[in-house]
Each structure stands twice: as structure tokens, then as C-alpha cells.
Amino acid sequence: MFEPYVVTVSSEKGGVGKTTLATNLAIYLKALNEELPVTLFSFDNHFSVDRMFRLGRTKPKGDMLDLLCGTPLADLLELGEYGVQFIPSSRKLESIAHRINRCDVLAKALAGSDLKGIIIIDTRPTLDIFTQNALFAADRVIVPVKDTPSLENCRNLYDFFEDQGLSKRSLRLLPCLIDSRVHYDGPFKNAYQLVKGYAINRGYRCLEGYIAKSPKVESLNTNPEGKIYPVLTHGRGTNVHLQFAHLARQVFINAKEETQRRLEQVRQENEEIEQNRDKNFLTRRDLLLHDCLICGRQLVHHNAMEPASYFYTTSDGQVAGFLDEACFCALVFRHCYHTQKKINATDPLVDLFRESALRSYFILGHTHDSVTAGTHNLLFYRFDEEGFEISHKSIELRKTETRFLNKGPSALYRLASKTLFHEDTPIKERFLFIRRINSEFPEDILLDENYAQLDAAMHYIGSKLSLNPMD
Ligand SMILES: Nc1ncnc2c1ncn2[C@@H]1O[C@H](COP(=O)(O)OP(=O)(O)OP(=O)(O)O)[C@@H](O)[C@H]1O
Ligand SMILES: [Mg+2]
Known part of the structure; x- marks a missing residue:
């Protein structure tokens, strides 16, 4: 024929x-x-x-x-x-x-x-x-x-x-x-x-x-x-x-x-592109930590994924995974809005945040002179999708905190210690990049076509931060 x-x-x-x-x-x-x-x-x-x-x-x-x-x-x-x-x-x-x-x-x-x-x-x-x-x-x-x-x-x-x-x-x-x-x-x-x-x-x-x-x-x-x-x-x-x-x-x-x-x-x-796409996806998937770093809930299973709301990766791609919706939301409300009470999932503010987070990139990184007399400050940034900074905030990293009568490792420490530190020593050049997921299949973010956008945003924001270093 x-x-x-x-x-x-x-x-x-x-x-x-x-x-x-x-x-x-x-x-x-x-x-x-x-x-x-x-x-x-x-x-x-x-x-x-x-x-x-x-x-x-x-x-x-x-x-x-x-x-x-x-x-x-x-x-x-x-x-x-x-x-x-x-x-x-x-x-x-x-x-x-x-x-x-x-x-x-x-x-x-x-x-x-x-x-x-x-x-x-x-x-x-x-x-x-x-x-x-x-x-x-x-x-x-x-x-x-x-x-x-x-x-x-x-x-x-x-x-x-x-x-x-x-x-x-x-x-x-x-x-x-x-x-x-x-x-x-x-x-x-x-x-x-x-x-x-x-x-x-x-x-x-x-x-x-x-x-x-x-x-x-x-x-x-x-x-x-x-x-x-x-x-x-x-x-x-x-x-x-x-x-x-x-x-x-x-x-x-x-x-x-x-x-x-x-x-x-x-x-x-096309076949080659598809094969590479599958390979890249699996490589990224293999690297994922299985549990939400904050609450410990298993989000990544061998063959499936639990619904999750936020994806994170360190700027060098060494540590990556998903965060539970409520965990990240509580973290932001606690440190950015100083909310002390337990966050109610039906609170209209939560809805507002959830919706606006879809168009944001979040960055957590070290400050330059972050270790002072036993305390360590982190910087928490929010950027819009065009890479413009919306806000930034210095947050004191406390190892423990008492919340609702329980004393234990703070949520921020749980997140930061596994991503921005190596055995309590800060990995200075690293930052943590967090993105809200816009799909019922969280792993879709690992596909080349989606990941490329994420990677480009991370590099762009990274280059802005190094030009304008975290103080
Ligand atoms: N060999 C030819 N001898 C005489 N007239 C011709 C010849 N080829 C095309 N024409 C006439 O020239 C005119 C333009 O031809 P045609 O529509 O094929 O050009 P075209 O490059 O497709 O134009 P367009 O760029 O607008 O699509 C038509 O009126 C067509 O009848
Ligand atoms: Mg023609």
C-alpha cells in the first residue's frame, strides 16, 4: 500500500x-x-x-x-x-x-x-x-x-x-x-x-x-x-x-x-517523546516521599495516589512530594495570618485562600543570616503565575510548639527539616517550591507538559531570588 x-x-x-x-x-x-x-x-x-x-x-x-x-x-x-x-x-x-x-x-x-x-x-x-x-x-x-x-x-x-x-x-x-x-x-x-x-x-x-x-x-x-x-x-x-x-x-x-x-x-x-515522557514521569514519581511531611498521612501508594492538594519540590529536585490540603492551609494561616484557633475547612477564608492559591507559587527558604542565638528564621514568599512577588514574610522556625494542649514538633519544622536541612544543618542554597494542584489526579503534575511549566517558574523565581537574595 x-x-x-x-x-x-x-x-x-x-x-x-x-x-x-x-x-x-x-x-x-x-x-x-x-x-x-x-x-x-x-x-x-x-x-x-x-x-x-x-x-x-x-x-x-x-x-x-x-x-x-x-x-x-x-x-x-x-x-x-x-x-x-x-x-x-x-x-x-x-x-x-x-x-x-x-x-x-x-x-x-x-x-x-x-x-x-x-x-x-x-x-x-x-x-x-x-x-x-x-x-x-x-x-x-x-x-x-x-x-x-x-x-x-x-x-x-x-x-x-x-x-x-x-x-x-x-x-x-x-x-x-x-x-x-x-x-x-x-x-x-x-x-x-x-x-x-x-x-x-x-x-x-x-x-x-x-x-x-x-x-x-x-x-x-x-x-x-x-x-x-x-x-x-x-x-x-x-x-x-x-x-x-x-x-x-x-x-x-x-x-x-x-x-x-x-x-x-x-x-x-512522537513515540520517542512519549517514551521519554513516561520515563521522566516514572523517575519523578520514584523520587516522591510517600507521606505528607506535616501530618504523616500516606498520599503516595505503590500504584495509586490519594487526593492531595499541594505539590512540593526542593529547588534542586532532591526532595519532592505532596502535602495534605488542611496541613498546608493551617500552616499558612498560622504563620501568615497569625490564626491561633483550629482552621475550619468550611471557613470562607479557607475557600478564598484555596482558590487564590491556584494562581500562586509558594517559596520557603533560608534567610542569609538565619541562625541567630539558637533561633532560625525562614522566609515564606508568595509569587503570582507571572513570577511577580505578592508577599514575603520572615517566620521563626521553632522546633516544637504547643497546640491544643499537645506539645510536639511544629508543623513548620516537620516540613522544613526534611527539605531545607540535612540533620539540622541548613542547606543554604536550597529553597522549597510549593504549588497547588489543579487536578483530581495529583500525579499529573509530574507529566512533562505540566512539569515543564513548574520547572520554568521555579527557575525564574529562583533567579529573581538570587538577584535579590533573601535578606
Ligand atoms: N495557468 C493559469 N493560466 C491562467 N490563469 C490562471 C492559471 N492559474 C491560475 N489562474 C488564475 O489566476 C487566479 C488565481 O489563481 P489561484 O486562485 O489558483 O491562485 P492562488 O495562489 O491560490 O491565490 P490565493 O493566494 O488568493 O489563494 C485565478 O483566477 C485562476 O483562474
Ligand atoms: Mg488559493
Whole structure:
């Protein structure tokens, strides 16, 4: 079976013939080999794909936006005219652009599907996130160029490939809308030779041949049925017909000869990322202390976790675990609000704290000259999610305290002694980083995607504290 080969048609210049190229290439490829599944995805904003491929008055199953938002490919693919499958463009692409902030969304969706054959992606005349997704998934990028401005625009495509670490071998320019009636004196005899010469001069590779500017092609868009007709059925006997046929053969041969597939590469990279993600998760999980340091309740079991509300880790990652909701809350109320009485879980203040803690990072650390005449002071900071300090407070660390007629190790000592001290000697450079958990599965915080955010915040806050050392 023909493993999926993705051809993206892209140029930042508008009106260079991208959609004409993408749609006709799909039809010529299908005509070349009936067995070959050919699929067309459109990000175009003229919605020509619908006019060209929709069978009768069938209702669209969905569009490219649905695919990017997670709808399975199989639920969206439609079989259209000329045996080409397609997914139309969406009128809401712009409104969602800010939510798609990665360029591998489409590649991952395709890599996770069982789509075969050749997939052609038509793009808009901009390097927006949708075009980036189409480029990221591509085995072959065809860049139609018709003049010097469209050639200059190629630089950005090459830069995108450079930035993403993608092979630029997949990029190929194709002179399009070439006026074959124009002839020049000098080394370049016509517009095709000129554009091709300029391209090669700039180090760009070109496909063989070109697509000429043809009144026939222009006329295929305008007819009483409101359809767009393909060159294959309505432009036989023209030069553009031969040019499209030649182009389709090149693409087909390239696809057959190419042994490595981009989507397969994406799939393998994903697998590696998943394996590393699992490994990192288990490494972090193995390091967790099992009990809440303050009350001693076991929160981490071999295969499961008790619900817990706060995650802590030392700044060097050596000691980490969870804290019971009530324990941490009581600690903060005792030392920051000087509450002496037992905290009632239904107290509205507790609710307020619990809610605002979701958007905070808490830090407990040593002061610089913290050991004075038998007492030791710690600093307790609260930062917001942007890393701005909300408050800080110096707290005396007492080993014992009498609470509700019981005398024993203080809650603060229980927390600090196991994290900020080694056998009662302060580990000066360490601080304790505490974050409220926002999930019913506390261990989710250990997953790469969540932990990375935590780690970045910890480093950012750490760097602020070392610039502005704890006094
Ligand atoms: N080979 C050709 N000969 C003559 N006209 C053409 C040819 N190719 C495309 N055109 C015409 O040029 C116009 C622009 O073509 P097309 O829509 O394919 O460009 P595009 O690059 O997709 O544009 P956009 O960037 O706006 O999406 C259309 O009217 C189309 O009919
Ligand atoms: Mg277009």
C-alpha cells in the first residue's frame, strides 16, 4: 500500500496559482493511477475546493478546523468528484488561529490516522499557523513563482524550514502563470527561463517544467453552473494539459522513489517523546516521599495516589512530594495570618485562600543570616503565575510548639527539616517550591507538559531570588 506522501502547495504571494495547481494536481494524480488514494486538504480562503469536488448537494461533514481541533480524519473525509477525497477549508480559521500554537498539530493528526496515498494541501498566501502546519507535515513543498516578488517571498519559507530543523530538500519551486508569448534578447529567452534562472541563482531547486498562463484555465472558473472545471476534462489539447500531466508524473515518481516518509518520521519522533515522557514521569514519581511531611498521612501508594492538594519540590529536585490540603492551609494561616484557633475547612477564608492559591507559587527558604542565638528564621514568599512577588514574610522556625494542649514538633519544622536541612544543618542554597494542584489526579503534575511549566517558574523565581537574595 502507498504510504502517505504529503505535497504542500505554498507561497506567501497571492494569486500565483496555488489553488489551481493543488486541485488540478490531485485530479491528474488520480487519473495517472486509479488505485492511488488522492486526498486534498484546503486552507484556501476562496473555497474553490467545494465548488470543484463536492458531489451534488451533499452536506459537508466538517472542515480543516475540525481536523485541527481533534475530530478524527475518517469522520471528515469526503469522497468527491474525479475520485479525489477532500476536506474543505473553514470560514472560521482566523478566529481559531490563536488557539493553535504549534505547527505539528496537523502532522500528528495525519501520522495517527491510517490515510494512504498522496495528500495535497492547499494553503493561504501567508505563513500563518495553518500554512506552517501544512509545511511541517510535507514530504514535498511546491512553491509556485510567477515573478521576482514571489521569488523574494521564498526566503521566508526557507527560513521556516531552517528554524524548524526541517530538510530544505523537500522545497521545489515551479514557475507558474508564465506568459509564453513573451520573448527576451539575451541569455534568458523567455519568462520561464528568466524565473528559473533567478531561482537557481538564489540557490533554490526547481521542479522540471512550468505551468503557462492560459486563457483556457482562466475560463474554467466562470460558467453558469458556478462550478470550477479541471484542466483534465475541459482543457485537453492545450499546453497546460501537457504541463499538468508532466507535473503529476514527476510528483508520482518522486513519491514512489522516496523511501522515507515525513509522517513516519513524525510518528517515530512522537513515540520517542512519549517514551521519554513516561520515563521522566516514572523517575519523578520514584523520587516522591510517600507521606505528607506535616501530618504523616500516606498520599503516595505503590500504584495509586490519594487526593492531595499541594505539590512540593526542593529547588534542586532532591526532595519532592505532596502535602495534605488542611496541613498546608493551617500552616499558612498560622504563620501568615497569625490564626491561633483550629482552621475550619468550611471557613470562607479557607475557600478564598484555596482558590487564590491556584494562581500562586509558594517559596520557603533560608534567610542569609538565619541562625541567630539558637533561633532560625525562614522566609515564606508568595509569587503570582507571572513570577511577580505578592508577599514575603520572615517566620521563626521553632522546633516544637504547643497546640491544643499537645506539645510536639511544629508543623513548620516537620516540613522544613526534611527539605531545607540535612540533620539540622541548613542547606543554604536550597529553597522549597510549593504549588497547588489543579487536578483530581495529583500525579499529573509530574507529566512533562505540566512539569515543564513548574520547572520554568521555579527557575525564574529562583533567579529573581538570587538577584535579590533573601535578606
Ligand atoms: N495557468 C493559469 N493560466 C491562467 N490563469 C490562471 C492559471 N492559474 C491560475 N489562474 C488564475 O489566476 C487566479 C488565481 O489563481 P489561484 O486562485 O489558483 O491562485 P492562488 O495562489 O491560490 O491565490 P490565493 O493566494 O488568493 O489563494 C485565478 O483566477 C485562476 O483562474
Ligand atoms: Mg488559493
